Amino acid sequence: MVNRFVSVRQVGMTVALLLVAMLIVIPLFLILFSSIYENSSWNFLKPFEVIQSGGLAGIFLNSLLLGVLVVIGATIFAFPLAFIMSKTDVGKYSKLDIVFMIPFMTPPYIGSMGWILFMQPNGYFEQFFPMLKTVSSSFFSLGGMVLIMSLHLFPFLYFMLKNTLLQIGNSKEEAAAVHGGSFFYRLRKIILPLLVSSYVMGALLIFVKTIAEFGTPATFGRRIGFHVLTSEIHKFISSWPMDFSSATALSSLLLSACMLIWYMQNVLNRKYSYAMVSGKGVKSKRYTLSIFTRVVAWMYVIGLLIVSIGIPYFSILIASLSKLRGGGLHVNNFTTSHYEALFTIGSPGLEALWNSFLFSLVTAIIAVMIGVFLALMIRKGKKTSEKWLDMCGMLPNMVPGIVMVVGLILFWNSPYMPLSIYNTPVMVIVTYVVLFLPYTVQYVKSSLGQIDDSLMQAGSVFSGNYIYIFRKIILPLIIPGILAGWAMTFTISIRELVASLLVLPPSVETSATFIFAQFEQGEVSIGMAMAVVSVGLTTICLLLLQHMEQKRKGVA
Numbered sequence: 328m329v330n331r332f333v334s335v336r337q338v339g340m341t342v343a344l345l346l347v348a349m350l351i352v353i354p355l356f357l358i359l360f361s362s363i364y365e366n367s368s369w370n371f372l373k374p375f376e377v378i379q380s381g382g383l384a385g386i387f388l389n390s391l392l393l394g395v396l397v398v399i400g401a402t403i404f405a406f407p408l409a410f411i412m413s414k415t416d417v418g419k420y421s422k423l424d425i426v427f428m429i430p431f432m433t434p435p436y437i438g439s440m441g442w443i444l445f446m447q448p449n450g451y452f453e454q455f456f457p458m459l460k461t462v463s464s465s466f467f468s469l470g471g472m473v474l475i476m477s478l479h480l481f482p483f484l485y486f487m488l489k490n491t492l493l494q495i496g497n498s499k500e501e502a503a504a505v506h507g508g509s510f511f512y513r514l515r516k517i518i519l520p521l522l523v524s525s526y527v528m529g530a531l532l533i534f535v536k537t538i539a540e541f542g543t544p545a546t547f548g549r550r551i552g553f554h555v556l557t558s559e560i561h562k563f564i565s566s567w568p569m570d571f572s573s574a575t576a577l578s579s580l581l582l583s584a585c586m587l588i589w590y591m592q593n594v595l596n597r598k599y600s601y602a603m604v605s606g607k608g609v610k611s612k613r614y615t616l617s618i619f620t621r622v623v624a625w626m627y628v629i630g631l632l633i634v635s636i637g638i639p640y641f642s643i644l645i646a647s648l649s650k651l652r653g654g655g656l657h658v659n660n661f662t663t664s665h666y667e668a669l670f671t672i673g674s675p676g677l678e679a680l681w682n683s684f685l686f687s688l689v690t691a692i693i694a695v696m697i698g699v700f701l702a703l704m705i706r707k708g709k710k711t712s713e714k715w716l717d718m719c720g721m722l723p724n725m726v727p728g729i730v731m732v733v734g735l736i737l738f739w740n741s742p743y744m745p746l747s748i749y750n751t752p753v754m755v756i757v758t759y760v761v762l763f764l765p766y767t768v769q770y771v772k773s774s775l776g777q778i779d780d781s782l783m784q785a786g787s788v789f790s791g792n793y794i795y796i797f798r799k800i801i802l803p804l805i806i807p808g809i810l811a812g813w814a815m816t817f818t819i820s821i822r823e824l825v826a827s828l829l830v831l832p833p834s835v836e837t838s839a840t841f842i843f844a845q846f847e848q849g850e851v852s853i854g855m856a857m858a859v860v861s862v863g864l865t866t867i868c869l870l871l872l873q874h875m876e877q878k879r880k881g882v883a
Contacts (some may be wrong), residue, residue: 336704337340340712343704347719350761354734355582355722361737362579365572377576383559387580390555393473394534400477401484401533402526408481408631409488411624415616423628424486430635434822434839436542437858440846441639442475443547444646444855451642454656467551467610476543480536480636486531491525524595531592535585539727541825546846556581557729557825564733564829575737578730586598589725647855665856676857679841683861686752686837687820690759694816695809697760698767702775702808703801705768717772724765729825732758736830750832754813758826767812774808775801818865 363371372378378384408427412418430438445451446466453463465471541557548558556577563574615626646652648661705717723731735758740749748754786820824839831840838861845854 339700340704342714343701343716344719345634346703347716347769350757351722351731352719354731355726356734357737357741358575358578358582358734361575363573371859374576374580377573378580383573383577386554386556386559387577389553390581391537393469393476393553393555394537396469396473397476397480397537398530398533400473401481402530404477404481404631404635405484405488405529407627409485409492411628412485413489414614415624416613417616417621417624417628418613426632426636427482427485430479431857433479433639433862434542434824435476435479435540436546436824436843437643437822437862438479438639439475439543439546440842440855440858441642442471443550444642444851445638446471451645451656458578467547469551469553471782472543472547472551472553475547476537476540479543480533481635483536484533486693487525487529490524491522527595528592531588532596535588535725535727538581539585539729541729544735545824545843557727559732560729561825564736571737574733578733582726582730585726585730643855643858646851647853647859649852652851665852666860668853669856670861675836676841676853677838679859680838680860683821683838684833686755686759686828687817689756690763690820691813691817693756694764694767694814698764698812699771699809700806701764701768702771702805703797704750705772706775720768721765723762728762729829731762732826732829733762749830752832752835754830755827755832755835758830759820761822762823762826763816766815766819767809770808770812770815772803772808774805806813814869818868821865822861826841863864 333619362374363369365373378387412423443450446463448460448463450463453460456462466474537558538555541561544553544555544558545561548555560574560577560581563570563577645656648663648667650660650662650664668674669680671677701716703719705713705720735754736749738744739747739754739757821837822839822842823837827837827840828843831837836844838857842854842857842861845851845857
């Protein structure tokens, strides 16, 4: 029986490695290969020559500069919030953490559009504060772009810093206080050094996400003339004549930069790791706030909620209800006609929404099936093959989405490919599955990690075959992970922009491309109506899933 299990597992591992190679590894390899091999000759300096000859050096530096500035901006927002929510009595309102996830879960291009509508000439800011027109005009600059992206990404750093602060026991700070250490001394000598590991990891991840971001550069960056690598790659592929040579050269540089940063993160994380949780219980120190400091803390929290959530969502909602963009915030200027037009049978908007739903539904189902299979093969990741499979399966999360899409186009549009799916709906589903497969793998792998091997051993002892053990033991225990992976894949797929722009067949639209096209063409109101519907649908989906999971646990 054991030998049969081993042989089945070996076959499964081989299939899993081949599947990951075809879906992920080979497309990424083709980017590197195409960027240095052309006309039957090797040229390892070709990416740099493309940048130099095409005048793209400034764009490369723009990406790096934007990444650094957004890290600084996210730090300014995240660190005070993490300290307030972990070290003061404001932290007892734990439901605020759910609210602070909203900016990160909001599609960047939608948040950017909300800020544009708010700060543009004769926008909502000028209507509220007509005496501050110079502020709105100066917003459309690199500083405004950094602000928008920082407000989108700061929750990621906030949660990492908060979790680390909660693990710092009060005994460390009390020992320093007993020996005369002031608050700022304890902050400098105890708290900040213990935050280095989490901060470095979070800062590098934010840097990668910034240079890999397409939505904000495509909407706000294009408006102010600030171009970055992702927007240029999109231009080379989407504009006629297509220039795949330049696109692959830029993609290879972006891919190399991201992989280098991931490596640096792992090295620094190992170097600056500190064990803060021992066998004893850990209670984090909470500072008692005076009336003044409590007011300041709440003003900071509320102000951050307003600028990160209130402003973009207010702008999107009001724009979707406005008859005329310049009609002002008057009751007579509000209408629901844009929603009626959106849901009219046969309308382009309803067709785009239906396409998004179908693509996302099929993607989520296929991603769950593949993700469960890969997670079962990875298990605890102790063997070399399991480690390689785990690492390769996570690559779509480690590289920019637009780079992964370029690789998939090169692979599936290759003249040597016997099955051509490029420019078909199948290509859209394959692209979505590859981009969001890591979510399902991680969720299911997390559930599998909680299952003790003795359960499987007991099943095999009583002559249960592998299918029976999976159906009766493993599957019921990993259902929460499967549901979470399905929901996350469905939610992100339904609002995906860059992949949809690059691989959708002609005359086919999704909700994301519909919003983007309507905004670019000046039909803002109906585009924002679609944005409200898309965000609302994904939110309802997540809430229903959470309710079902709580009900299932209650029954159990």
